[in-house]
Amino acid sequence: MNINLNNTDLFFPLLGAFVAILGTILAIVGIGSWFKKGNGITTRLVQFVAAETKQPEVNKANPIILREISGSLFNRTIVNWVERFIRFLEKATPEKMAANLEHKLLVAGNPNNMHAGGFFAFRLVLLVGGGFLALLFNRDIRNLTAISVIIGLLIIALSFFLPVLWLNGQIKAKQYEIRRELPNALDMLSVCADAGMGFDQSLQKISLYWDTDLGHELKRVTQELEMGISRADALKNMSDRLDVEDLSRFISIIIQAELIGMSYAEVLHAQAQQMRVLRQYWAREVANKLPAKMIIPLALFIFPALIAVILGPTIPTILNIF
Numbered sequence: 001m002n003i004n005l006n007n008t009d010l011f012f013p014l015l016g017a018f019v020a021i022l023g024t025i026l027a028i029v030g031i032g033s034w035f036k037k038g039n040g041i042t043t044r045l046v047q048f049v050a051a052e053t054k055q056p057e058v059n060k061a062n063p064i065i066l067r068e069i070s071g072s073l074f075n076r077t078i079v080n081w082v083e084r085f086i087r088f089l090e091k092a093t094p095e096k097m098a099a100n101l102e103h104k105l106l107v108a109g110n111p112n113n114m115h116a117g118g119f120f121a122f123r124l125v126l127l128v129g130g131g132f133l134a135l136l137f138n139r140d141i142r143n144l145t146a147i148s149v150i151i152g153l154l155i156i157a158l159s160f161f162l163p164v165l166w167l168n169g170q171i172k173a174k175q176y177e178i179r180r181e182l183p184n185a186l187d188m189l190s191v192c193a194d195a196g197m198g199f200d201q202s203l204q205k206i207s208l209y210w211d212t213d214l215g216h217e218l219k220r221v222t223q224e225l226e227m228g229i230s231r232a233d234a235l236k237n238m239s240d241r242l243d244v245e246d247l248s249r250f251i252s253i254i255i256q257a258e259l260i261g262m263s264y265a266e267v268l269h270a271q272a273q274q275m276r277v278l279r280q281y282w283a284r285e286v287a288n289k290l291p292a293k294m295i296i297p298l299a300l301f302i303f304p305a306l307i308a309v310i311l312g313p314t315i316p317t318i319l320n321i322f
Contacts, residue, residue, distance in 0.1 A: 107242060183272070231258065
């Protein structure tokens with residue numbers, strides 16, 4: 001059996017198959033593009049609608065931090081007002097007077113962490129209180145007497161000079177302790193020098209074991225040395241803070257020895273020996289001042305009692321004579 005196929009018979013089936021395949025591909029591409037187009041429109045609609053309710057962005061570089069109120073009402077009102085008043089007094093005080101007072105407070109060790117402004121405020125409050133007491137003491141103007149006026153003036157004068165007397169007492173007490181501890185410190189420095197330790201190591205060793213005013217000052221010197229301050233400047237700073245004549249003399253000798261290259265051990269030995277001699281003279285000076293200081297309590301308390309005991313029995317006899 002023979003089958004004869006012409007070219008026209010093959011052309012139409014192939015054309016139909018090609019058109020079918022092309023239509024299928026176009027249909028698939030069209031459906032895919034339609035889905036993509038629908039997603040794009042939906043996305044744009046969501047962005048357009050959500051833009052109205054979108055919250056404003058916060059600048060991350062400078063965030064807004066709400067202020068937190070800390071502390072009690074007393075600290076935020078009374079204490080704050082007092083601190084402002086103290087700062088005002090510091091600005092209103094003459095520069096030279098403030099510098100002098102700051103130096104005195106530094107020598108005294110800044111008691112109660114007080115500075116020039118705080119001291120002036122304390123002095124002013126005490127003066128106002130003294131004036132108020134004097135006014136209460138002399139409130140009856142019609143019955144004023146010379147004694148009441150004098151007592152009022154004495155109260156005002158005492159309230160004015162009492163802070164100065166207190167500060168001078170703090171300075172003398174601090175200098176007395178430093179002067180009393182200095183010979184022992186030089187002896188320990190001399191012993192450390194004999195043991196082969198350097199001057200800085202000796203200061204550090206003493207400051208670790210001495211819980212005294214001089215020990216604290218030596219510890220501050222070692223801390224300044226660790227911060228990079230030169231030995232001469234650190235020792236001069238301690239001399240300015242304490243203002244003790246014997247200590248200033250010792251520091252001057254140490255600085256001169258460093259400049260000319262002398263041995264610290266020899267200088268410390270000589271200074272320790274000299275300081276022991278000076279301590280003996282100082283003790284004798286204090287002992288020689290005691291008789292003069294005893295005159296006042298003797299005159300006030302002892303002599304009246306002796307006179308009463310001696311002359312008491314003779315008083316009735318003398319009265320009978322007259």
